[in-house]
Amino acid sequence: MKCDKFIEALGTRVKILEVTRQCEDQVTALVELNDLPEAVRFLYYDMGGYLTTMIPNDERSINKHYALYYAISMEGGKMFEGDEIAQDEKCFVTVKVLISPDSLTYPSVTPLVPACVWYEREAYDMFGLIAEGLPDKRRLVLSDDWPDNLFPLRKDAMDYRYRPDMKDHYMEPEYDFLKPEGSGIIDVPLGPLHITADEPGHFRLFCDGDTIIDADYRLFYQHRGMEKLAENRMNYDQMGYLAERVCGICGYAHAIACIEAAEKAINLEIPARAQAIRVICSEIERLHSHLLNIGLACEVTGNYNAFMHIFRIREYSMKLAELVTGGRKTYGNVVMGGLRRDITGVEIKESLRILQIIETQVDEVWDAVMDDKRQMSRWKGVGILDKQVARDFSPVGPNIRGSGIKRDTRYDHPYDFFKQIQFDVAVVEGGDVFAREMVRYMELKSSVSIIRQCFELMPQTAIIVDPTFHVKPENYALAYVEAPRGDNVHWIMQGSAQKVFRWRCRAATYNNWPSLRFQFRGNNLADAALIVCSLDPCYSCTERVTVVDIKSKKSKILTNADLKNFARTQKDSPLKDLR
Amino acid sequence: MMKLLDISKKYGEITHKYPFEPYKVSDNFRGKPAYIFDLCIGCAACGIACPSNAITVQFNDDKSKLVWEFDCGRCIFCGRCDEVCPTGAIKLSEEFELAVKFDKSALIQRGELDTQYCTTCNKPFSAKRLVKYSFECLSKANVSEKRLEEAKNYLCMCPTCKKTATVATFTSGKEMVIE
Ligand code: SF4
Numbered sequence: 112m113k114c115d116k117f118i119e120a121l122g123t124r125v126k127i128l129e130v131t132r133q134c135e136d137q138v139t140a141l142v143e144l145n146d147l148p149e150a151v152r153f154l155y156y157d158m159g160g161y162l163t164t165m166i167p168n169d170e171r172s173i174n175k176h177y178a179l180y181y182a183i184s185m186e187g188g189k190m191f192e193g194d195e196i197a198q199d200e201k202c203f204v205t206v207k208v209l210i211s212p213d214s215l216t217y218p219s220v221t222p223l224v225p226a227c228v229w230y231e232r233e234a235y236d237m238f239g240l241i242a243e244g245l246p247d248k249r250r251l252v253l254s255d256d257w258p259d260n261l262f263p264l265r266k267d268a269m270d271y272r273y274r275p276d277m278k279d280h281y282m283e284p285e286y287d288f289l290k291p292e293g294s295g296i297i298d299v300p301l302g303p304l305h306i307t308a309d310e311p312g313h314f315r316l317f318c319d320g321d322t323i324i325d326a327d328y329r330l331f332y333q334h335r336g337m338e339k340l341a342e343n344r345m346n347y348d349q350m351g352y353l354a355e356r357v358c359g360i361c362g363y364a365h366a367i368a369c370i371e372a373a374e375k376a377i378n379l380e381i382p383a384r385a386q387a388i389r390v391i392c393s394e395i396e397r398l399h400s401h402l403l404n405i406g407l408a409c410e411v412t413g414n415y416n417a418f419m420h421i422f423r424i425r426e427y428s429m430k431l432a433e434l435v436t437g438g439r440k441t442y443g444n445v446v447m448g449g450l451r452r453d454i455t456g457v458e459i460k461e462s463l464r465i466l467q468i469i470e471t472q473v474d475e476v477w478d479a480v481m482d483d484k485r486q487m488s489r490w491k492g493v494g495i496l497d498k499q500v501a502r503d504f505s506p507v508g509p510n511i512r513g514s515g516i517k518r519d520t521r522y523d524h525p526y527d528f529f530k531q532i533q534f535d536v537a538v539v540e541g542g543d544v545f546a547r548e549m550v551r552y553m554e555l556k557s558s559v560s561i562i563r564q565c566f567e568l569m570p571q572t573a574i575i576v577d578p579t580f581h582v583k584p585e586n587y588a589l590a591y592v593e594a595p596r597g598d599n600v601h602w603i604m605q606g607s608a609q610k611v612f613r614w615r616c617r618a619a620t621y622n623n624w625p626s627l628r629f630q631f632r633g634n635n636l637a638d639a640a641l642i643v644c645s646l647d648p649c650y651s652c653t654e655r656v657t658v659v660d661i662k663s664k665k666s667k668i669l670t671n672a673d674l675k676n677f678a679r680t681q682k683d684s685p686l687k688d689l690r
Numbered sequence: 691m692m693k694l695l696d697i698s699k700k701y702g703e704i705t706h707k708y709p710f711e712p713y714k715v716s717d718n719f720r721g722k723p724a725y726i727f728d729l730c731i732g733c734a735a736c737g738i739a740c741p742s743n744a745i746t747v748q749f750n751d752d753k754s755k756l757v758w759e760f761d762c763g764r765c766i767f768c769g770r771c772d773e774v775c776p777t778g779a780i781k782l783s784e785e786f787e788l789a790v791k792f793d794k795s796a797l798i799q800r801g802e803l804d805t806q807y808c809t810t811c812n813k814p815f816s817a818k819r820l821v822k823y824s825f826e827c828l829s830k831a832n833v834s835e836k837r838l839e840e841a842k843n844y845l846c847m848c849p850t851c852k853k854t855a856t857v858a859t860f861t862s863g864k865e866m867v868i869e
């Protein structure tokens with residue numbers, strides 16, 4: 112069976128206490144607490160794994176312990192040609208440990224596998240589990256004035272509606288940003304709120320002149336507590352719709368990942384036609400998302416003309432979504448066991464016509480953008496994600512494929528209809544903004560072809576299975592969908608009465624943030640917005656920026672216009688009167 | 691740069707004059723659910739199916755009416771209500787201009803249905819229309835006159851009285867064999 116090989120190898124390194132299989136390609140190995148770092152490191156580096164997600168869980172009501180699940184995607188290191196596991200052996204191996212509620216501590220894996228850093232910080236915020244040896248113990252998710260000793264995801268911590276009192280802003284503890292040593296370093300905070308951005312995020316850029324030498328950031332200003340909400344009061348019918356609202360762009364990928372996790376936990380196979388339609392809708396989502404990002408990558412550098420054209424084409428993809436799902440952004444058709452809306456013959460015909468338009472016009476505009484030397488010079492060599500950094504931090508999506516690593520969930524772990532579809536994984540060497548945009552362009556083309564193949568191969572079956580399935584308490588499984596930004600991974604442990612016991616939703620960008628710091632280093636301040644944009648985290652437009660010169664204690668507030676202008680023209684540095 | 695200008699020339703003007711001219715949405719667009727009061731029987735199927743609790747079906751304070759209420763601010767346009775409604779009283783429309791100015795109550799739509807009181811204990815338990823609808827359905831099914839008359843009695847009783855009455859008929863031996 113799949114995975115056995117890895118479990119066997121792991122057994123030669125550490126003592127495995129128990130092995131459980133969730134589905135054909137997912138197994139979990141329970142190991143001793145002290146063996147945890149070595150077990151994860153061995154699978155990650157020696158056996159060729161990437162960290163998919165880590166799930167802390169309060170299982171005191173089940174086995175009197177807290178549990179951690181490090182889910183590792185076994186696919187090969189992919190650092191050079193041939194460094195890849197055979198297609199039929201790729202799988203997910205989860206390393207599980209149990210932590211006693213008396214000690215609440217476990218040895219940190221981060222010193223050995225840097226990719227774990229955010230997950231282990233979050234485990235403290237949400238569950239109060241302490242990673243011994245974790246180099247960065249600051250808060251990640253909760254706000255700075257959240258009460259100490261209140262760990263919201265513990266089952267007995269609080270009602271899901273409880274909101275602790277906010278502290279007045281002058282009482283609010285200061286977040287401890289990492290600061291590089293040295294004289295003449297200027298600290299440039301961006302955010303936390305920028306009017307034009309979808310999400311708030313607070314970036315601190317440390318500059319020497321106009322060159323960024325390091326960066327730190329604080330996110331999660333928008334943490335909505337969806338996981339707690341779903342555990343407390345949602346059934347599976349409602350959860351899919353909630354998951355679709357995790358993200359304003361790749362929400363559909365979240366909806367399928369969430370529902371598929373629940374389906375996988377009980378091994379429910381959905382009809383082929385429903386699988387095909389899920390793939391079609393998620394590829395339509397990729398079309399509009401990539402067009403958005405390529406457009407913004409032009410806009411941030413001042414190329415409005417190209418931006419407008421790309422958005423003109425994007426409108427066709429929105430129309431396409433409206434045609435086959437009835438909504439431009441929320442497709443709302445996923446339910447457990449299949450789908451609630453079919454695609455008609457007329458719709459298919461019209462879709463094919465729209466796809467043709469998108470395909471030709473994307474080529475036209477891309478060709479013109481490629482021709483623009485000025486645009487190319489802004490994209491090339493900027494925000495480089497080094498291949499080794501990528502290997503260490505497990506980023507996903509166009510971010511890692513732009514660094515020459517062939518990671519794509521649709522290819523590594525084909526789900527749904529992808530088993531029957533032919534497509535090339537877009538991989539570009541270079542690791543700069545240009546490489547990432549190139550990946551997106553290539554994926555636009557492949558998405559069009561994937562949708563066409565689905566229309567062609569889609570069988571005439573029902574779109575939903577007979578809804579007589581029963582969830583099994585304590586069963587759990589991972590589900591993953593390659594969203595436009597990388598894989599969205601959901602993990603569901605089922606509870607009784609059609610409810611979830613634990614829902615862990617990991618959005619693609621979560622894996623992309625930790626390595627962003629390295630992408631900033633050595634770049635010009637004018638490219639900061641572009642670099643963030645090329646990750647496609649939801650575009651970063653810098654609204655109001657305070658600049659502080661640490662040495663002279665001089666400060667200056669930059670407006671959105673100042674910084675944007677500098678980003679576009681690269682002239683008249685707004686920092687020059689500070690020096 | 692020149693290439694982009696050529697493309698602009700090729701495609702010309704592509705913007706719509708919206709809102710000065712209407713914007714046409716696709717067929718089967720999932721817009722605001724439209725409610726037809728005259729068709730609604732107050733069965734509450736939509737309220738149970740609605741994932742975001744946008745629809746509630748409850749008695750008013752003095753229980754004289756069964757109130758169907760829809761809060762457009764909570765609706766996520768999923769179409770579950772449309773799917774489950776037995777009479778087609780709620781259907782997703784093509785309407786997407788939903789903003790209201792200052793007055794949030796404009797987002798709420800209500801329908802008040804007459805209450806059906808239990809013929810035995812006088813407790814309010816359902817809507818008159820639901821009872822009528824159930825009876826019509828039964829009449830269309832191939833049921834004998836006698837059974838139908840009996841069913842009519844039962845339909846007008848609240849669940850508790852229905853139970854008691856059934857037990858009573860059973861124990862008194864009056865229960866007929868179903869033909
Ligand atoms: S469309 Fe969905 S959310 Fe809106 S009222 Fe109907 S069931 Fe509720």
Ligand code: SF4
Pocket residue numbers: 729730731732733734735736737747758774775776777778779780
């Ligand atoms: S008749 Fe339709 S709209 Fe009225 S309560 Fe029943 S399901 Fe809802």
